[in-house]
Amino acid sequence: MAQPIVSLLDPEFHDDPVGAYARLREMAPLVPIGFPGGPPVWLITRNEDLKTALSDPRLVVDNRNVPGHHGPSLADQTIAVLDVPEKYQDDLRDYMAANMGLVDGKYHARLRRLVTPAFSVRRMKALRPRIEEISARLLDALARKGSGDLIEEYSSPLTGTVICELIGIDEADQPQVRTWMNDYADPDADTLTSLWNLAEYIKGLIDRRRAEPADDMISVLVQKGDEDGDRLTEAEIVSVVLVVVNNGHHSTAHFIPNAILKLLENPDQLALLRARPDALAHAMHELMRVANPVPTAGPRYATEDMEFAGVPICKGDALTGSLQSANHDPRVFSEPEGCDVERVLRRGQSHAAFGAGPHYCLGAALAHLEGEIALDHLMIQRDTLEIAGRLTYHEPFPGAGAQALSTFPVRL
Structure with a gap:
């Protein structure tokens, strides 16, 4: 990489990340950046380029699939x-070898084919009444306090x-x-202990669902096979979970x-949603754009x-993409720093x-459903929620x- 390396430790990436990434976006579509303690990486700054990269078969998630690669595996x-x-x-x-996000090609396609039925449109739609019930119960308890x-x-x-x-x-x-999930x-x-406790529990649940299937994801993953009788292994099911x-x-x-927080900062948009x-x-697409907590693509x-x-x-170069930069790209989003819940984009x-x-995230429909129900219950059906103290944040990775x-x- 002959270009100067951009340091993600520059204070502007913490103080004004949207502005900092806007500067990089106009500098070049790909910018070499430095991660603390790591080699330079190409950062994809623009929306369409990022989506193209994530669909390009010449770019793989497992560096062992780079011809001639030598070195330790990600595991x-x-x-x-x-x-x-x-x-x-x-x-x-075993779990990392079966992680859908860390594998490519035919093996990834096989895992995706066997896992997708657990996230069918029918199954996601059927969850709405139960999510509504859980949300109402939690909100009632909070309101009583x-x-x-x-x-x-x-x-x-x-x-x-x-x-x-x-x-x-x-x-x-x-x-x-x-508790294990949060840890x-x-x-x-103690992340490792909680991870293995969770994995061991899942193994036991797999055994129980093989003996007595239920209407849940584990049962679908255990029972579902393709026309050739191919089924997920125990390690693959644990990894999926x-x-x-x-x-x-x-x-x-x-x-x-x-x-x-974004709606509270944009009271005109909140008023619009309360009126309609x-x-x-539809607004969920815009809110996912401006309130996404995941900073980068793998x-x-x-x-x-x-x-x-x-x-x-x-060959062998690493590329990553800033989701925040891609989601604020003025080539796709007019006035990208604003929040417009009625925003309509061109096809594609x-x-x-x-x-x-x-x-592409298999759980996107579920995330939309949960987010829509939560915002409806908290901000549309009610108009009394207000911030009651200082917000605190997890320590971010530099430049995230x-x-x-x-x-x-x-x-x-």
Whole structure:
């Protein structure tokens, strides 16, 4: 990379990430950036280029698929960085080898084909009454107190309970499983122990659902095969569940408070939705664009020397994309720093919050459904919610841009 490396430690990426990424976007479609302690990476800054990259078969998520690649696997790198105890290492390799987000080609297509029935449109639509019920119960409890933390007492238990029920976690086990799920993403918790406790629980649940199927995701994953009788292995099912927990629970739990904050900052848009509640379903696309808590797309590796967006790329180079930059690209979104819940895009244009291409998020419909119900219950059917203290954020990765709230005190 002959171009100067942009440091993500520059204060502007923390103080004004939208403005900082706007500067990079106009500098070039691909910008070499530096991660602390890591090699330079090409950052994709523009919306259409990012979606093209996520669909380009020459760019792979597993660097072992780069011809001539030598070096440790991602699992071995993870084991080294986290100093994973030996007793966990083989299982970790198995789970990462079966992670849909970390594999390419035919194996990824096979996993996707076998997992997709668990996220069918029918199954997602059938969840609405139960999500409405869970949301109303949590909100009633919070309203009786009069004040509390929106994340701890509403959005996290909402998405955690929905994921537990979707997976098929027995009701009596859900409090413990939700604790493991939350620890799994908490840098201050014993993440590895909680991860393995959760994995061992899932293994036991797989055995029970093989013997007695139910109407849940585990049963679908256990029973569903293709026309050739191909079925998911135990390690593949465990890996799918861990991905669902990470992407389906944590990201939506943080999207909800982000979206509420965005509506409170744009009272004209909130007033519009209150006047026309039927517009909320459409507004979710705009709110996903401006309130997405996930900062970047996973890295892709070039399998050959190539030109991308007019920039020469060498075989083995890593590329990643800023979702925040892509979602504020003025080439797609007029007045991108604003929030316009009535925004209508041209055919083929969209935000990038759920990715694109073969790895497009399987849980996108569920995230939309949960977010729509939460915002309806909190902000449309009620007009009393207000911030009741100082908001705090998780410590962001340098240069990430998007931040996840850690506390959101509210009064109802």
